[in-house]
Amino acid sequence: MAIWRTLRLLVAKTAVRSTNWISLRTRRGSGTVIGGTVGLAIAPGLLEALAAHRRVIVVSGTNGKTTTTALAVAGWGGDVATNDTGANMPAGLTAALVRSPSPRAVLESDEGWLGANVEATHPAVIVLLNLSRDQLDRASEVRQIAERWRAVFATAQSRGAVIVANAMDPLVVYAAFEAVNVRWCAPPTTWTADTMSCPRCTAPLHRTEERWWCACGLAQPSASSYLDGTTAVVGGERFEIPVSLPGSFNRGNALMALTALAEVGVDVRPAALRMASVDEVAGRYGVRRIGGQVVRLLLAKNPAGFAAMLESVEGEGDLWVSINARVADGHDPSWLYDVPFEVLCGRRVRCLGDRRLDLATRLWYAGVDAYVDEGPPVIEDRVVDVLANYTAFSDLLKESQPC
Amino acid sequence: MLRIVQVYPELLGTYGDGGNGLVLKERARRRGIDVELIRADMDDPLPAGDVYLLGGGEDGPQRLAVALLEEAGFSRRVANGAMVFAVCAGLQMLGSRFSVQGDDEYVGLGLVDAVTTRAPSRAVGDLMTTVGASTMVGFENHGGETTIGAGVEPFATVVRGRGNDGRVDGFRAGRIWATYAHGPVLALNPWLADAVLAESLGLSELAPLPSVADRLYESRCRALTKRSAD
Numbered sequence: 001m002a003i004w005r006t007l008r009l010l011v012a013k014t015a016v017r018s019t020n021w022i023s024l025r026t027r028r029g030s031g032t033v034i035g036g037t038v039g040l041a042i043a044p045g046l047l048e049a050l051a052a053h054r055r056v057i058v059v060s061g062t063n064g065k066t067t068t069t070a071l072a073v074a075g076w077g078g079d080v081a082t083n084d085t086g087a088n089m090p091a092g093l094t095a096a097l098v099r100s101p102s103p104r105a106v107l108e109s110d111e112g113w114l115g116a117n118v119e120a121t122h123p124a125v126i127v128l129l130n131l132s133r134d135q136l137d138r139a140s141e142v143r144q145i146a147e148r149w150r151a152v153f154a155t156a157q158s159r160g161a162v163i164v165a166n167a168m169d170p171l172v173v174y175a176a177f178e179a180v181n182v183r184w185c186a187p188p189t190t191w192t193a194d195t196m197s198c199p200r201c202t203a204p205l206h207r208t209e210e211r212w213w214c215a216c217g218l219a220q221p222s223a224s225s226y227l228d229g230t231t232a233v234v235g236g237e238r239f240e241i242p243v244s245l246p247g248s249f250n251r252g253n254a255l256m257a258l259t260a261l262a263e264v265g266v267d268v269r270p271a272a273l274r275m276a277s278v279d280e281v282a283g284r285y286g287v288r289r290i291g292g293q294v295v296r297l298l299l300a301k302n303p304a305g306f307a308a309m310l311e312s313v314e315g316e317g318d319l320w321v322s323i324n325a326r327v328a329d330g331h332d333p334s335w336l337y338d339v340p341f342e343v344l345c346g347r348r349v350r351c352l353g354d355r356r357l358d359l360a361t362r363l364w365y366a367g368v369d370a371y372v373d374e375g376p377p378v379i380e381d382r383v384v385d386v387l388a389n390y391t392a393f394s395d396l397l398k399e400s401q402p403c
Numbered sequence: 404m405l406r407i408v409q410v411y412p413e414l415l416g417t418y419g420d421g422g423n424g425l426v427l428k429e430r431a432r433r434r435g436i437d438v439e440l441i442r443a444d445m446d447d448p449l450p451a452g453d454v455y456l457l458g459g460g461e462d463g464p465q466r467l468a469v470a471l472l473e474e475a476g477f478s479r480r481v482a483n484g485a486m487v488f489a490v491c492a493g494l495q496m497l498g499s500r501f502s503v504q505g506d507d508e509y510v511g512l513g514l515v516d517a518v519t520t521r522a523p524s525r526a527v528g529d530l531m532t533t534v535g536a537s538t539m540v541g542f543e544n545h546g547g548e549t550t551i552g553a554g555v556e557p558f559a560t561v562v563r564g565r566g567n568d569g570r571v572d573g574f575r576a577g578r579i580w581a582t583y584a585h586g587p588v589l590a591l592n593p594w595l596a597d598a599v600l601a602e603s604l605g606l607s608e609l610a611p612l613p614s615v616a617d618r619l620y621e622s623r624c625r626a627l628t629k630r631s632a633d
Contacts, residue, residue, distance in 0.1 A: 197445070
């Protein structure tokens with residue numbers, strides 16, 4: 001029987017490789033998901049078999065998964081298996097582990113698939129970044145995700161794992177509270193709209209600058225990892241983190257990646273230096289050229305992501321924003337009214353994407369000067385920031401060229 | 404002074420519903436009408452208002468909002484002539500009973516003869532209706548099926564989507580208006596925003612206020628009409 005199982009896994013692995021090769025060659029896909037799907041159909045235990053005997057870090061949360069995963073990979077150094085194309089369901093993880101035989105893996109997981117991915121990969125560390133509203137037309141409401149996470153941490157598979165969790169996010173704390181082995185982190189977290197009421201009892205949450213708590217007893221745990229300006233403190237050790245990516249939220253992502261790496265025995269000081277080499281993640285933050293204009297492409301998919309990104313594009317001059325509402329974005333752009341676009345008052349916004357009129361209307365109500373469909377822009381002698389949601393970002397990546 | 408109260412945004416604001424308050428305030432302000440947008444926080448007494456806006460919310464927060472509004476004497480405010488514009492969960496809360504999770508049934512505010520039961524499937528997608536001679540466009544995402552009493556006037560007739568039951572959407576009971584189109588439905592339908600404003604101000608019509616919102620409305624009407632015909 002063991003021989004049959006081994007043979008079946010071998011066939012499945014070959015199928016993953018060849019399907020993805022065909023998918024890439026025929027340009028039908030990016031060659032990351034379809035092969036994994038085929039492989040798992042042949043051998044449902046394939047992901048578990050591939051993950052066995054590896055040290056795995058799983059990263060999940062609404063925002064920052066891909067970036068935190070990339071930072072952890074760079075920080076670990078050397079060959080690390082990873083699903084760096086953002087394919088974060090079991091098929092994507094399977095394809096990533098087929099691609100690399102490295103004994104070390106950092107895998108990002110879709111929030112809704114965390115249970116299945118943890119069950120299959122037996123991670124040493126699970127990083128929980130944050131939870132906020134995202135694509136409500138196709139995903140669950142955010143409190144339901146927190147409940148599902150909670151159930152994951154009650155399972156045997158996650159008991160052996162160290163949970164690296166965001167203490168500033170009440171939904172994450174609620175989900176991880178019963179977990180046995182938690183390292184609480186305090187990354188900069190500004191988005192609070194999804195946790196005005198307690199995730200456990202729905203009573204109003206109390207907040208000060210320093211902490212949050214509820215009358216029911218759920219409260220911000222004291223964090224062992226935190227930031228002090230550009231200095232990080234991880235498990236009592238203080239060191240500089242020279243993050244090249246913009247925004248305080250990316251320093252927070254680096255903090256959580258370093259905390260995870262410390263748990264798998266990585267020396268955090270040199271890891272922090274290695275992380276500084278990351279200045280672009282899957283095209284995000286990259287400087288490119290569209291027409292004659294040099295632009296910096298920034299991805300923001302939901303209100304919390306936009307709120308964080310708007311902070312990092314402070315300055316003057318025009319800004320471009322592109323919004324779509326296709327399947328991968330969620331069909332409902334109502335969330336534009338949850339984004340604090342009012343901070344852009346005084347700047348001019350060029351509205352792009354399928355739903356540029358929804359965006360222009362939102363900006364009109366915010367009192368922000370916006371324009372739509374007025375032909376090619378005047379080329380500016382500076383890098384123009386472009387914020388785009390998921391498919392709008394992919395479109396811009398395709399139509400732009402490297403500088 | 405027109406006082407617009409956004410009711411418990413921390414509980415009822417899952418789908419950008421706060422946009423409705425912003426839209427009403429801005430459309431009044433830009434016409435030179437003295438207006439104030441007030442947040443009703445759940446820790447504080449319910450502020451006095453001329454229009455109360457109820458948004459959508461997840462199940463637990465929705466039940467808590469009913470309890471808080473009961474306690475705050477919301478029904479008295481409405482009886483005294485305040486206008487209510489409600490979407491999604493806000494609509495369900497105004498009725499006599501609603502089921503949200505499982506088959507548990509909860510008592511609503513009872514301001515309108517309407518009962519919401521859990522539908523076999525969730526309604527997620529574009530909602531297009533006719534309100535009198537006008538077309539309303541929006542997006543719905545809810546698991547309810549609402550039956551209104553014989554004497555209750557529906558808010559609209561469904562062209563596309565589910566609304567209450569696939570035939571009609573929401574209700575209009577005096578100055579209580581409700582629709583399943585969530586989020587910033589007033590941003591998508593400037594004529595409806597102005598109808599709410601005119602009603603709350605006791606005016607028959609308002610001065611025109613051209614903006615890009617008119618283009619958005621036309622483009623959504625075209626997009627949904629095309630898809631309904633397909």
